[in-house]
Structure formats: structure tokens, C-alpha cells
Amino acid sequence: NAGVTQTPKFQVLKTGQSMTLQCAQDMNHEYMSWYRQDPGMGLRLIHYSVGAGITDQGEVPNGYNVSRSTTEDFPLRLLSAAPSQTSVYFCASRRGSGGQETQYFGPGTRLLVL
Amino acid sequence: AQKITQTQPGMFVQEKEAVTLDCTYDTSDPSYGLFWYKQPSSGEMIFLIYQGSYDQQNATEGRYSLNFQKARKSANLVISASQLGDSAMYFCAMREAQTGANNLFFGTGTRLTVIP
Numbered sequence: 001n002a003g004v005t006q007t008p009k010f011q012v013l014k015t016g017q018s019m020t021l022q023c024a025q026d027m028n029h030e031y032m033s034w035y036r037q038d039p040g041m042g043l044r045l046i047h048y049s050v051g052a053g054i055t056d057q058g059e060v061p062n063g064y065n066v067s068r069s070t071t072e073d074f075p076l077r078l079l080s081a082a083p084s085q086t087s088v089y090f091c092a093s094r095r096g097s098g099g100q101e102t103q104y105f106g107p108g109t110r111l112l113v114l
Numbered sequence: 115a116q117k118i119t120q121t122q123p124g125m126f127v128q129e130k131e132a133v134t135l136d137c138t139y140d141t142s143d144p145s146y147g148l149f150w151y152k153q154p155s156s157g158e159m160i161f162l163i164y165q166g167s168y169d170q171q172n173a174t175e176g177r178y179s180l181n182f183q184k185a186r187k188s189a190n191l192v193i194s195a196s197q198l199g200d201s202a203m204y205f206c207a208m209r210e211a212q213t214g215a216n217n218l219f220f221g222t223g224t225r226l227t228v229i230p
Binding site: 029033035037041042043044045048058059088092102103104105106107108110 | 149151157158159161164205209216218219220221222223225
């Protein structure tokens with residue numbers, strides 16, 4: 001049981017390039033989400049999904065796209081990278097909608113946009 | 115308005131002593147959950163403890179306890195018998211039942227340093 005996995009661990013992009021951050025979980029969790037963490041700040045929600053085929057925007061969705069074709073995978077796409085997207089990205093999952101459900105985080109992807 | 119406020123950017127504690135990390139929250143939703151996460155220098159987010167708004171007792175998990183004062187809207191984390199491995203960033207977070215089932219609001223964190 002690997003939990004939540006993310007690839008790559010590190011990435012350097014040039015402004016305007018596109019890329020996909022991968023996220024997978026093997027816990028059969030319904031809910032998956034993407035957060036970004038900037039220096040001196042907590043995590044902020046980018047996009048989330050409540051099940052395969054269902055996604056919605058979070059607090060800071062601009063510049064990112066997501067899709068959820070399977071329960072296991074929830075990739076995050078940067079359409080045209082900007083220096084403001086330099087951040088650490090965390091994928092997370094949880095089992096259901098209950099307020100007490102623990103959210104499990106992946107190890108993070110460090111992204112630098114030049 | 116900030117939903118989660120952590121006013122202590124950094125804290126120091128002597129090894130084996132107890133330490134309290136402050137967290138206040140702002141919500142009008144009667145149903146919410148409060149979480150604490152630890153982020154060591156390696157970067158991963160580790161779940162520590164959960165408190166529900168309707169829970170009558172303060173949550174405890176090993177050396178971690180949550181001092182939940184609902185009227186004051188505070189949810190302070192207490193770490194007893196601090197260990198060197200407790201040195202890390204600590205984040206308080208809240209999930210509201212009404213405003214998006216999956217949105218976890220985070221504070222800015224407190225960096226705890228345990229001194230030998």
C-alpha cells in the first residue's frame with residue numbers, strides 16, 4: 001500500500017512551457033485534491049475531485065487544469081507555466097465526505113518556473 | 115478574513131518539556147473539523163490529530179492533545195514531553211461542512227524547534 005504518490009519530485013520549467021504533475025493513490029479514496037504551498041503560507045486548494053469524472057475548482061484554480069478518468073489518478077496540468085507558479089504542489093486524498101475523514105498527502109512536487 | 119490564524123511564526127521548547135502551539139479559527143458553520151499537521155524538513159505533510167465541532171471531549175493522540183475551546187474559537191495543539199524529532203513546521207487546518215466538502219483551510223504555520 002503506497003498511499004499517495006506524486007511524480008516528479010522536482011521540476012524546472014521555462015515560462016510558457018506546459019507540463020503534467022502526476023498523482024496516484026491506491027487506497028480507493030473518492031476524494032482527491034491538489035494544493036500549492038508558497039513560502040510563509042499554508043496550503044491552498046487548487047482543484048479537487050469527488051469521484052471519477054467529477055472535478056471542481058478550489059481557491060486558486062487559474063492556470064491549472066485537472067481531470068479524473070479513474071479513481072486512482074488525478075493529474076494536474078499547467079497549461080503555460082509562469083514564474084508565479086513556482087511552488088511546492090501537494091496531492092491529497094481521503095475516503096469520503098465525512099468531516100472527520102483524514103486527508104492523506106503525497107510527498108510533494110517542487111516546481112521552479114524560470 | 116483569515117479562517118485559520120496561527121500567531122506564532124516560531125517557537126522554542128526544551129527537550130522533554132511541553133509546548134502549546136496556538137490556533138484560532140473563524141467560521142459561522144456549526145459543523146466543522148479541525149486538524150493539525152506536521153511538516154518536517156523533508157517536506158511531507160503528516161496528520162497528527164482531529165477535533166470535530168460537536169466532540170464533547172478534547173482529542174488526544176499519544177503525546178499530542180488538542181485544547182479545544184469552542185466559545186473562544188481556539189484549537190491549540192499541546193505536545194507533551196517534546197523530542198528532538200518534533201522539530202518541524204506545524205499547521206492548523208479547518209474543514210467546514212457547508213462550504214465545499216473538500217476544502218481544507220490552512221494557517222500559515224508555526225516552526226517548532228526543540229532544544230537539547
